[in-house]
Amino acid sequence: MKFERETAAGRNAFTAYGEGWVEVGGRRLSGSLVVAADRVLEGWAAGGIAALTEAETAPLLDWKPEILLLGSGASFRFPDHAALAPLYRAGVGVEVMDTKAACRTYNILLAEGRRVVAAIVDA
Secondary structure (H helix, E strand, C coil): CECCCCCCCCCCCEEEEECCEEEECCEEECCCEEEECCEEEECCCCCCHHHCCHHHHHHHHHHCCCEEEEECCCCCCCCCHHHHHHHHHCCCEEEEECHHHHHHHHHHHHHCCCCEEEEECCC
């Protein structure tokens, strides 16, 4: 599916997604990644949602998110609660959803000017 949404120029937004990939600013990406308005990290959480650890989520606090959207792939899958503990302790809002929903929600929150980060597992 391809979609467009009005966002601030120069900010990373999802421009399309499909089975096993997402597109950020017109650039097709696959695998696990993290997206914020000003940066993209590829190769994050390579072990998938079931293997997600606290060591992989804790560094996301450096991105200063108000809310973190965790895209769990083609279907909704929740990670081990302990993996999200650093975010909960820091007061970051965490929402887990399938990747398509995470992409759409990220774009809406980005357009609202929120400090949103999307962590996509196995795009």
